[in-house]
Amino acid sequence: MTIRNTLRDHGQRYRPRIACLKKAEKVLLEMQDPKTGVKSQPQRLVITTIPHAITGEDILSWLADRFQIDTQEARNFGSMLVALGYIYPLQDHKRLVIKPDASLYRFQTPYFWPTQQWPVEDTDYAIYLAKRNIRKKGILELHEQEQYNRLHKWMNHKWDFIVMQAKEQYRAAKERKKPDRVVFDCQERAYWVVHRPPPGTVSAMDYGLDRRIDPNADEEKTPDFYGRIMIFTQQSIMRPRVKSSVSIGALVKYCATYNGHDPFLSKCLPSNPWITDDITYWNLNMPNVEIPTKMRVERWTFSFGELLSDPRGRDDFRLFLKKEFSGENLAFWEGCEDLKWGTAATMREKAEQIYKSFLARGAPRWINIDGKTMEITVNGLKHPHRYVLDAAQTHIYMLMKKDSFGRYLKSPVFKDTLKKAVCPEEHKYSDAQLEQNAKNRRPSLSPIVLRQQEKEHRAKMAANAPVDITQVMSKLSKTGKEVSPCRRPPPPAKT
Amino acid sequence: MRSPPIPEMATQEVQLSETLAHLKTESDTLKGKLEEERAKLHDVELHQVAEKVEGLGQFVMKTRRTLKGHGNKVLCMDWCKDKRRIVSSSQDGKVIVWDAFTTNKEHAVTMPCTWVMACAYAPSGCAVACGGLDNKCSVYPLSLDKNENLAAKKKSVAMHTNYLSACSFTNSDMQILTSSGDGTCALWDVESGQLLQSFHGHAADVLCLDLAPSETGNTFVSGGCDKKANVWDMRSGQCIQSFETHESDINNSSEADREVAIYSKESIIFGVSSVDFSLSGRLLFGGYNDYTINVWDVLKGTRVSILFGHENRVSTLRVSPDGTAFCTGSWDHTLRTWA
Numbered sequence: 001m002t003i004r005n006t007l008r009d010h011g012q013r014y015r016p017r018i019a020c021l022k023k024a025e026k027v028l029l030e031m032q033d034p035k036t037g038v039k040s041q042p043q044r045l046v047i048t049t050i051p052h053a054i055t056g057e058d059i060l061s062w063l064a065d066r067f068q069i070d071t072q073e074a075r076n077f078g079s080m081l082v083a084l085g086y087i088y089p090l091q092d093h094k095r096l097v098i099k100p101d102a103s104l105y106r107f108q109t110p111y112f113w114p115t116q117q118w119p120v121e122d123t124d125y126a127i128y129l130a131k132r133n134i135r136k137k138g139i140l141e142l143h144e145q146e147q148y149n150r151l152h153k154w155m156n157h158k159w160d161f162i163v164m165q166a167k168e169q170y171r172a173a174k175e176r177k178k179p180d181r182v183v184f185d186c187q188e189r190a191y192w193v194v195h196r197p198p199p200g201t202v203s204a205m206d207y208g209l210d211r212r213i214d215p216n217a218d219e220e221k222t223p224d225f226y227g228r229i230m231i232f233t234q235q236s237i238m239r240p241r242v243k244s245s246v247s248i249g250a251l252v253k254y255c256a257t258y259n260g261h262d263p264f265l266s267k268c269l270p271s272n273p274w275i276t277d278d279i280t281y282w283n284l285n286m287p288n289v290e291i292p293t294k295m296r297v298e299r300w301t302f303s304f305g306e307l308l309s310d311p312r313g314r315d316d317f318r319l320f321l322k323k324e325f326s327g328e329n330l331a332f333w334e335g336c337e338d339l340k341w342g343t344a345a346t347m348r349e350k351a352e353q354i355y356k357s358f359l360a361r362g363a364p365r366w367i368n369i370d371g372k373t374m375e376i377t378v379n380g381l382k383h384p385h386r387y388v389l390d391a392a393q394t395h396i397y398m399l400m401k402k403d404s405f406g407r408y409l410k411s412p413v414f415k416d417t418l419k420k421a422v423c424p425e426e427h428k429y430s431d432a433q434l435e436q437n438a439k440n441r442r443p444s445l446s447p448i449v450l451r452q453q454e455k456e457h458r459a460k461m462a463a464n465a466p467v468d469i470t471q472v473m474s475k476l477s478k479t480g481k482e483v484s485p486c487r488r489p490p491p492p493a494k495t
Numbered sequence: 496m497r498s499p500p501i502p503e504m505a506t507q508e509v510q511l512s513e514t515l516a517h518l519k520t521e522s523d524t525l526k527g528k529l530e531e532e533r534a535k536l537h538d539v540e541l542h543q544v545a546e547k548v549e550g551l552g553q554f555v556m557k558t559r560r561t562l563k564g565h566g567n568k569v570l571c572m573d574w575c576k577d578k579r580r581i582v583s584s585s586q587d588g589k590v591i592v593w594d595a596f597t598t599n600k601e602h603a604v605t606m607p608c609t610w611v612m613a614c615a616y617a618p619s620g621c622a623v624a625c626g627g628l629d630n631k632c633s634v635y636p637l638s639l640d641k642n643e644n645l646a647a648k649k650k651s652v653a654m655h656t657n658y659l660s661a662c663s664f665t666n667s668d669m670q671i672l673t674s675s676g677d678g679t680c681a682l683w684d685v686e687s688g689q690l691l692q693s694f695h696g697h698a699a700d701v702l703c704l705d706l707a708p709s710e711t712g713n714t715f716v717s718g719g720c721d722k723k724a725n726v727w728d729m730r731s732g733q734c735i736q737s738f739e740t741h742e743s744d745i746n747n748s749s750e751a752d753r754e755v756a757i758y759s760k761e762s763i764i765f766g767v768s769s770v771d772f773s774l775s776g777r778l779l780f781g782g783y784n785d786y787t788i789n790v791w792d793v794l795k796g797t798r799v800s801i802l803f804g805h806e807n808r809v810s811t812l813r814v815s816p817d818g819t820a821f822c823t824g825s826w827d828h829t830l831r832t833w834a
Contacts, residue, residue, distance in 0.1 A: 244538050263818050447577055
């Protein structure tokens, strides 16, 4: 029994699918086509002539031409074919890469191609090493010697068989003609470089962990199997669906809407911190900054969801609702979110609290939902679970989205925020300045510290008279800011 | 001399194969009906609509940071909401929290198992979750004290019967979603370790999951070795949609509504280990088993860029929360941020 590793067996036995092998084989067959493949010729190596040798540069130009890719990609692709063992180098045989010069390679014989079906056995490796040992003592490399000793120890019970096989193969090889023997030896050696790589090298055969289910096995066809498929298909048929033009249209529209906001597609103002090592962009876009950027405010207009998910946007919206005396809707929605995503232990309490504050008759912040929804919700609250307020929450969300959101976008609160929003100028750093920026990278405050600060301020707020939340939040975010060379000085802090 | 087969068993066998044949026909008919229904609404192809869309320019994307410190294959990574910190996990059992911007290591945890295949950053930035061959998902609150052993405060949250392949916090630090080699996904309460919901439906190992918060409901998608990607309703535990692929295991998933395009190129024969979309959804980044990253134009279906740099398989890839960069982790023991 060969011990492969010391992992606890979790019932994993099967190798994952190596889907690339079939594709690689297709490419190999094309490459070997006598008319359209890579051109080959016999090459002299020391005193023997190797037939059908190909050069690295020929392989690369064939790949570049066939797949319309550049040299770098062709090199990567070619080297992967060598790493998998479909092509092997004649010189420098331990480095499984394609060199873009006259270095020689050969196509590996299909007998030695990697296969999905079964892993390469230690028994075969032991026979191979034993055979080489028989031929000439001391020829094994250090890692091969170590492997040989290890296998000799663990396969001791069948060592006679291994030595017998090795001797038989050695004898059979001697009967071959010299050129054939040289070729076969090269092929066999290449095979083992791929499947038993020297330590410290990257192996393309490394696939990670085994899987629990055999990827090649088809699920057994039982009545139950068909039963499940049919239930699933029925459900799929009954599911509502939209026209492709609608869903694809939505996808295209989304891409277009957010194009200007995607740092990979449009300039990030003032600059992308990862590229210029200047973090002004992050400072200007802190979660609770007092003055947002114009881009950020624009994003709030894309959808109600965007406005709510940005803490600064939500604050602005809250201010607007306060002026309209309909702040309870947002407060209720936030309470529902807290219930849904909160910890299980306090769920019951929270549900009760929400009921008392928002739903009960005469509640201090009573929300206006239709009778039917109220009935369902109140009934559900008798046996509260985290989704008990879903119906009411959806109702209120839709109300805010269809009514308040539109009015917010036309309101003085929003217009004021938009007017004050900043639009930073693009950084134009010289190479020398960029180098300097790289040297000046500074760490930022840990999220742990920020959360602590937030907690302390919230506690202070709860204790003191009501304070405008946006002012408190902006003060907090200022303490966390770095000083950046190109920023405008911040507005004086209000105490 | 052989004894003749027992008559009743022979009849039962014949009956079973008849039933199976009948069921198969019924199932195929239904599938045909589903295809019909789908075809009725299939009035346009993505590439047709995309013709009117402007093409993308040339891209200059480079490695901006290389994070060295793991002693073995990097298996997973996740971004912190602060857009610069990340957590990564490795085959050697180490989980490291980095400030990717300065490349400083801030925290390190040694797990009691190897192959930590899943790790996630909590939304607050104050904790990380990880798991792997220990079949569990544990949450480690982070501490400012460098000398504190984070393992002391660890909370064991999820328990599966096989390896943990992926984990993700939901909208808060209080709940975690996990997927496992045992074929299931599950939602857990972090404080108590209580199982809130389990999701059954995959026929084989589940390898990945991704959350899709929407306005009114909450769903997530999971992908598995059974070649299926399932969309689940977190509330009911039901599978509400399923996509099947033709080729191989689904190693990574990123929320999209239906399969509208397949991104492939003849010169790319290796599997993708991880994917993520750019902020606008126009670009799709894929980390491949041939050590490269391919960047696709989602609408046109063309490959816009190929990035080299890693010296072994790219095992994990995620775009940062504000879309300014993406980070890759590789079996070459390093992580790289690209922009």
